[in-house]
Amino acid sequence: MALLQISEPGQSTAPHEHRLAAGIDLGTTNSLVATVRSGIAETLADENGLHLLPSVVAYLCDEMPLVGHEAQDRANHDPHNTIASAKRLLGRGLDDVKTLGSQLPYDFIEESGMPRIRTVAGELSPVQISADILRSLKQRAESSLAGDLTGVVITVPAYFDDAQRQATKDAAQLAGLNILRLLNEPTAAAVAYGLDQQAEGIFAIYDLGGGTFDISILRLHQGVFEVMSTGGDSALGGDDIDRMIAEWLLQQAEIGENASPHLLRQILGAARLAKEQLSHHEQADIQLILEDEQKTPWQIQLSREKFDALVDPLISKTLLPCRRALRDAGLNPEDIQEVVMVGGSTRVPRVRERVGEFFQHEPHVDIDPDKVVAIGAAIQADILAGNKPDNDMLLLDVVPLSLGIETMGGLVEKIIPRNTTIPVAKAQDFTTFKDGQSAMAVHVLQGERELITDCRSLARFELRDIPPMVAGAARIRVTYQVDADGLLSVSAQEQTTGAHSEISVKPSYGLSDNDIEGMLRDAMTSAQQDAQARTLREQQVEADRVINALRAALKADGHHLLKRSEFENIQQHLDSLLHVTRGDDPQVIKQAIDKLDQVTQEFAARRMDSSIRKAMQGHHVEDFQNEDAAS
Amino acid sequence: MAITLTEAAAKHIKKSLAGRGKGVGLRLGVKTSGCSGMAYVLEFADVVEKEDQVFESHGVQVLVDPKSMLYIDGTELDFTREGLNEGFRFNNPNIEDECGCGESFTV
Numbered sequence: 001m002a003l004l005q006i007s008e009p010g011q012s013t014a015p016h017e018h019r020l021a022a023g024i025d026l027g028t029t030n031s032l033v034a035t036v037r038s039g040i041a042e043t044l045a046d047e048n049g050l051h052l053l054p055s056v057v058a059y060l061c062d063e064m065p066l067v068g069h070e071a072q073d074r075a076n077h078d079p080h081n082t083i084a085s086a087k088r089l090l091g092r093g094l095d096d097v098k099t100l101g102s103q104l105p106y107d108f109i110e111e112s113g114m115p116r117i118r119t120v121a122g123e124l125s126p127v128q129i130s131a132d133i134l135r136s137l138k139q140r141a142e143s144s145l146a147g148d149l150t151g152v153v154i155t156v157p158a159y160f161d162d163a164q165r166q167a168t169k170d171a172a173q174l175a176g177l178n179i180l181r182l183l184n185e186p187t188a189a190a191v192a193y194g195l196d197q198q199a200e201g202i203f204a205i206y207d208l209g210g211g212t213f214d215i216s217i218l219r220l221h222q223g224v225f226e227v228m229s230t231g232g233d234s235a236l237g238g239d240d241i242d243r244m245i246a247e248w249l250l251q252q253a254e255i256g257e258n259a260s261p262h263l264l265r266q267i268l269g270a271a272r273l274a275k276e277q278l279s280h281h282e283q284a285d286i287q288l289i290l291e292d293e294q295k296t297p298w299q300i301q302l303s304r305e306k307f308d309a310l311v312d313p314l315i316s317k318t319l320l321p322c323r324r325a326l327r328d329a330g331l332n333p334e335d336i337q338e339v340v341m342v343g344g345s346t347r348v349p350r351v352r353e354r355v356g357e358f359f360q361h362e363p364h365v366d367i368d369p370d371k372v373v374a375i376g377a378a379i380q381a382d383i384l385a386g387n388k389p390d391n392d393m394l395l396l397d398v399v400p401l402s403l404g405i406e407t408m409g410g411l412v413e414k415i416i417p418r419n420t421t422i423p424v425a426k427a428q429d430f431t432t433f434k435d436g437q438s439a440m441a442v443h444v445l446q447g448e449r450e451l452i453t454d455c456r457s458l459a460r461f462e463l464r465d466i467p468p469m470v471a472g473a474a475r476i477r478v479t480y481q482v483d484a485d486g487l488l489s490v491s492a493q494e495q496t497t498g499a500h501s502e503i504s505v506k507p508s509y510g511l512s513d514n515d516i517e518g519m520l521r522d523a524m525t526s527a528q529q530d531a532q533a534r535t536l537r538e539q540q541v542e543a544d545r546v547i548n549a550l551r552a553a554l555k556a557d558g559h560h561l562l563k564r565s566e567f568e569n570i571q572q573h574l575d576s577l578l579h580v581t582r583g584d585d586p587q588v589i590k591q592a593i594d595k596l597d598q599v600t601q602e603f604a605a606r607r608m609d610s611s612i613r614k615a616m617q618g619h620h621v622e623d624f625q626n627e628d629a630a631s
Numbered sequence: 632m633a634i635t636l637t638e639a640a641a642k643h644i645k646k647s648l649a650g651r652g653k654g655v656g657l658r659l660g661v662k663t664s665g666c667s668g669m670a671y672v673l674e675f676a677d678v679v680e681k682e683d684q685v686f687e688s689h690g691v692q693v694l695v696d697p698k699s700m701l702y703i704d705g706t707e708l709d710f711t712r713e714g715l716n717e718g719f720r721f722n723n724p725n726i727e728d729e730c731g732c733g734e735s736f737t738v
Contacts, residue, residue, distance in 0.1 A: 003711065003718025006647055006657065007674045 019150040021180065021385035022141045023188070023377025026130065026154055026168065028087045029210050031055045032371060033137040034378035035145060041192070041378040043371045044144050052370060053140075057132045058082040059121035067136035080107055081119045086133070089115060089126035090171070091164030127167050131174035138177055151180040153381040155373050158184040158216045158230040180384040186216035187225050188376030189342045193364050196220060202228070202335055204325075206355050206363065207342035208318060211237040215322045217329045217336075229328035231321035236314070238275075238345035244310045245271035245302070252300055253288065263291050278307050279347045308350040315354045322358060328418070339363040344370050399424070403458075403480055403488060406443035408433055408544075409537035410452045415480045418448065425481040429495075432476075434548065436468040440476060442492050444503070450530040451537070463492040465499040471545070532586075539589040543581045546593055550574060550600060553607060561606045573599050632704040634659060634686045634693050640710040640719060641689030648675065648691075655679055656692030659708065660699035669702065671721055 023041075025032045030052040034043040043051045050069070058071035059081045066074065075082040083106065092115065107118040116123045134154075141149055154177075156168055165182055172179045183191075186205035190196065195203055200221055207214040214232035218225055246267045250259065259267075266288060274284035284307075287299045326333060336359045345351060346369045356362050367375060404414040407430070415426050432440065440463045447455030466474050475495040482488050491502035550570070558567055577592040636644070648654045656679075660672040676694045679685060684700055686693040695703065707722040 003713060003720055004671060004673045005718050006644070007672075009658070009674050009677055 019385040020141075020145050020147045021150050021378075021381035022137075022145075022152045023183075023374050023379070023381045024134065024137055024152050024154045025185070025188070025371075025374035025377060026087065026133065026156075026171075027055055027209070028085050028212065029055055030370070031133055031137060032374035033141050034371065034374040035141060036378050036382035037145075041375045041382070043374050043378075044140055046140055053133070053137060054084075055087065055133055056082060056084040057086070057129050059119040059124070061120045065121065065132050067133055081121070083117060083119070083124070083129050086126045086129040090130060091161070091167035092126070127171045127174065130168070130171035134172055134175035134177060138175055149177065150385045151178040151381065153181050153183050153188075153377045153384060154179060155183050155185045155188045155377050157214060158186055158227050159214075159232070180381055183377055183380055184216070184227060185342070185373050186214070186218060186230075186340075187227070188373045188380065189340045190218055190220075190225065190338075190376065191379050192367055192372045192376035193338070193340055195338055195340070196225065201337045202329075202331065203338045203340060204322070204336045204359055205340045205342060206318075206322070206346065207232075208345040208351060209237050209343040210345070211235065211239050213237060213318050213321070215318070215325045217325050217331065219329075228331075229325045231325035231328070233317065233321060236317060237343075240314055241275055241311050241345060241348065242268055242271045244314060245274055245307070248302075248306075248310055249286065249288070249300070253290065253298055255290075260291060263288075274302050275307070275348065278302070278304055279349060304349075311348060311350055312354075315351055319354070319358055322355075333359050336361060340372070341365050341369050342372050399482060401446045401456075402448055403482070404445050404447075404455070405430075405478060405480075406441075406445060406452050409541040411534060411537050412445050412447070412450060412452055412455050415478070416482065420482075423481075423483050425479060427477050427479040430476045430478055431472050432466065432469065432474040433471055433545070435470050435552065437471065437474070438466050438468060439464045440466060440492065442478060442490060442501075442503075444480075444488070444490050449526065450534045454526075454530075458488070459490065459503050461490075461492075461501055461503040463494065463499060463501040465497065466494050467497055471549075535586040536584055536589075539586040539593070540581055543577055543589050543593055546596060547574060547578060547581075550596070553603070557607050557610065558603075561610060562603060566603070570596075570599055570603065634688070634695055634703065634705075635707045636688040636691055636693065637707060637709045638689055640708045641691045643710045643719075644691050651675060653677065656685075656694055658694045659703060659706070660696055661702045671703075672699070673719055 020035070022033050022035045022044075025034075032043050032051060032053065034041055045051050046053065046068070048069075053068040054072045056068065056071040056075065058066040058074040058078065060066065065071070071082055072084075075084065109116040109118055109123055116125050117129075138149065138152075152172065154168060154172055156165055160168070168182060169179055186207065189205050189207070190203050195201060198220060201219070203218045203220070205214075205216045205218060207216070212232065212234050213236040214230065216230045217228040219228050220226075246264075249255075249267050249271060255263070255267075270286050270288055274286050277284040282304045284302045285299060286302055287297060290296045290298050326336075339355060339359045339361045341352065341355070341363045346355075346363075346365070352363055352365060399416055399418055399420050402414045402418040403416040404412040405428075407413045413428070415428055416424060430440070442461050442463060443452065443457065444459045445452055445455040446458050449455050463476060466476070476492055477495055478490065478492045480488065480490050489502060489504045491500065493500045551574075554567070554570070558570075562570070573592070573596045577589070577596050580588045580592045583589070644657050648656075654675045654677055656676045658672065658674045658676040660674075661669045662672055676692075679692075679694055680696065682697055683694045684697065686695070693708075702725055703721070703723055705724045709720045709722060711717065711720055
């Protein structure tokens with residue numbers, strides 16, 4: 001029997017007091033809520049027994065908005081007031097929304113700041129729309145648990161940036177939910193399978209949903225989950241599998257380009273049904289009503305074998321980001337100890353097979369792949385609400401894209417490479433470029449490319465009051481620091497005087513996952529080109545440096561140390577260097593620099609002699625000896 | 632019947648009351664909650680309620696409300712040490728069953 005302690009009057013704690021906590025998977029297409037009851041985590045169903053809540057909100061005049069299936073039904077005849085996929089807009093700037101917006105039928109309000117959508121219920125932000133979805137899940141949880149929720153854990157994609165995470169938190173607050181923690185979706189899936197109970201391990205979470213694909217590599221080390229790398233394709237999912245089958249059907253039924261939208265919808269529906277059948281059967285019967293005058297019924301059988309051949313190219317497309325994520329994490333497929341499948345599309349047997357082969361491990365598939373994230377979130381919520389006080393998990397995060405600084409010539413020097421776990425602080429020393437330079441501009445950039453024009457600018461600030469020194473003598477330490485919430489602060493300090501300046505930025509604010517994907521892809525495909533551009537800029541910068549130094553020297557000593565012919569020779573080489581610097585061949589610039597270096601060597605030697613002579617003028621040799629003795 | 636304290640329990644309660652600086656004694660009771668139906672209440676008492684039954688054991692005043700008395704009559708309160716943990720234990724003759732952790736019980 002437990003031992004009791006004396007409490008203050010009226011404050012005895014109730015034993016086994018269970019605080020109600022829920023895990024919410026706020027998805028792009030569907031959302032779920034789950035909780036731990038009697039030690040078992042399960043998703044909660046609505047009054048019709050449905051677990052998945054479509055992430056769709058329909059706004060009405062003077063009425064409460066409809067959420068879920070009811071809202072989805074209105075999408076066709078009231079598209080402007082029925083908002084789906086609000087998650088894609090969460091935490092985005094207006095510019096990002098404009099690119100996305102062209103694909104969405106909503107009436108965006110073009111003002112600066114947060115994007116808003118005009119509906120019959122007023123102007124709404126993605127945060128408000130997400131809050132309506134969360135509110136609906138909250139009601140569902142509170143009515144089926146018969147009590148108020150103490151707190152919730154909401155899952156977000158691992159690549160969500162700070163702004164997107166903050167927007168998710170705002171939505172929860174608006175819905176009246178107390179947020180215990182945001183949890184990365186892949187981590188939630190790992191928790192659902194109890195992988196956190198192991199001491200150590202490296203796990204791959206393969207998440208193939210309806211329209212998006214994500215791969216995450218997690219490492220569990222001393223009870224701490226760390227996201228090692230993430231990757232994916234924001235436009236690849238189960239819908240593509242349906243389209244693949246539909247295209248095959250169009251071919252088989254010899255339906256041309258001019259098929260009506262109605263027939264296309266019918267074919268897509270049949271394709272989806274066939275896909276679902278083939279998860280459990282070796283063969284699917286597909287029936288269509290053709291749109292000729294007789295309305296001929298048409299049917300065909302799709303074998304598992306043929307289906308596998310159809311989806312193979314899509315699966316191969318998902319394995320590319322897998323390979324990249326492994327490379328980012330510095331791992332080989334055999335380093336992966338467990339593979340977890342998430343997302344409805346991982347029900348396709350061929351997907352499981354190929355992924356298993358790739359990672360050389362049988363993937364975990366026992367928990368419903370649609371629910372696994374919500375279940376993991378519920379388990380985490382249960383722990384955080386204090387129902388299991390001995391158990392605590394600390395989860396770490398990563399920087400999605402490299403953070404760098406602009407250096408001379410418009411180049412980017414990376415200071416924090418991408419996928420570095422946060423919190424992190426890194427410093428690098430820089431110096432001045434010109435004699436007597438008293439200020440330095442610090443330009444903070446994000447991206448994988450070599451040139452600033454190809455990266456995203458995050459912030460700029462200036463360090464002033466650098467004491468006058470010759471070029472290269474100042475020591476300026478630039479420190480990049482990203483805290484646990486993903487907030488970046490950059491500081492610059494001149495080491496001799498302590499002159500200091502700093503700025504805080506939100507990294508990747510407004511960068512969409514498409515942008516991040518795109519930037520990463522660009523970095524891969526243009527690596528060669530970037531390297532050339534970098535060499536060219538480096539040579540140009542070097543040429544500028546030489547030209548500046550030489551001009552200063554010529555101005556000071558050129559006339560009394562050089563004969564006219566020598567002066568003209570140097571001037572001629574200087575001009576030819578100036579000329580080739582504007583060209584685009586780094587080799588030619590280098591040669592011109594070398595040549596100029598040769599012709600100025602004599603001049604440099606004379607300057608040296610002359611300055612020594614100047615310094616010694618009017619002194620006795622003994623003066624120097626005495627100084628030596630004194631020092 | 633009555634409620635009694637062991638000497639160790641009385642000593643610890645006196646020390647706790649002195650450390651707290653106020654209080655007329657110790658209140659024992661039960662409340663309905665927990666997985667096996669009822670849970671013990673163990674609190675300092677600042678006032679003696681009108682209906683309270685008052686016991687005196689080793690110089691400590693113990694207060695019990697009449698409803699709780701039904702469930703804990705005859706209880707001896709002990710103070711023990713188990714490993715690193717120390718605390719009070721109800722030796723209650725009325726209980727029929729208790730939950731695994733012993734925080735709640737049925738009579």
